[in-house]
Amino acid sequence: MSTLPSGSVSWYKIFQRGQNYMKAWPAEKSLAPMFPEHRVVRATRFGVRFMPAVAVFTLTWQIALGGQLGPAVATAIFACSLPMQGLWWLGKRSITPLPPSLLTCFHEVRQKLNEAGQSLAPVEGVPTYQMLVEVLKRAFKLLDKAFLDDL
Known part of the structure; x- marks a missing residue:
C-alpha cells in the first residue's frame, strides 16, 4: 500500500497520482452516493478523451473562418485544462x-x-484515500456486495 509522501509533492507527481487513483477507483455505482470520485473520474475520462479534439476543432474553425484567434486560443486552453x-x-x-x-x-x-x-499488509502511517480505494477495490473483487450495507 502506498503511504503519505513526506514533504511536498511536485505537480507532475500529483498528476501521476491522479491517473493512478483514477485507474484504481472501482467503477461501482453503489459508491456514487458516498464519494464524489465516481463523478469526477467519469468527467475526467470524458475530458481526456474528447477535450483535445474540441480544442483542435475550435482553433481550426476560427482560423478557417477568419475569426479572432485570441478567443479561440483561450477556448482551446480552457478545453485542455478541464481534464x-x-x-x-x-x-x-x-x-x-x-x-x-x-x-x-x-x-x-x-x-x-x-x-x-x-x-x-499492515497500514503504514496515516491511511489515505488511495489506501481506501485499494482496499475497496479488493473488497469488491473478493467479497459479496453486501459488505457495503454494513458500512
Missing part, C-alpha cells in the same frame, strides 16, 4: 488523509477482508 483539473483534484485527493468517519469504514473493510482469509 487536467480533474487529474489534479484526484491526485490531491489520493494523498489526503481519511477523515474519522471513513477511517472506521476503512478498518471495518480491512477486518472483513481478514476474516475472509485475505492477507493484508
Whole structure:
C-alpha cells in the first residue's frame, strides 16, 4: 500500500497520482452516493478523451473562418485544462488523509477482508484515500456486495 509522501509533492507527481487513483477507483455505482470520485473520474475520462479534439476543432474553425484567434486560443486552453483539473483534484485527493468517519469504514473493510482469509499488509502511517480505494477495490473483487450495507 502506498503511504503519505513526506514533504511536498511536485505537480507532475500529483498528476501521476491522479491517473493512478483514477485507474484504481472501482467503477461501482453503489459508491456514487458516498464519494464524489465516481463523478469526477467519469468527467475526467470524458475530458481526456474528447477535450483535445474540441480544442483542435475550435482553433481550426476560427482560423478557417477568419475569426479572432485570441478567443479561440483561450477556448482551446480552457478545453485542455478541464481534464487536467480533474487529474489534479484526484491526485490531491489520493494523498489526503481519511477523515474519522471513513477511517472506521476503512478498518471495518480491512477486518472483513481478514476474516475472509485475505492477507493484508499492515497500514503504514496515516491511511489515505488511495489506501481506501485499494482496499475497496479488493473488497469488491473478493467479497459479496453486501459488505457495503454494513458500512
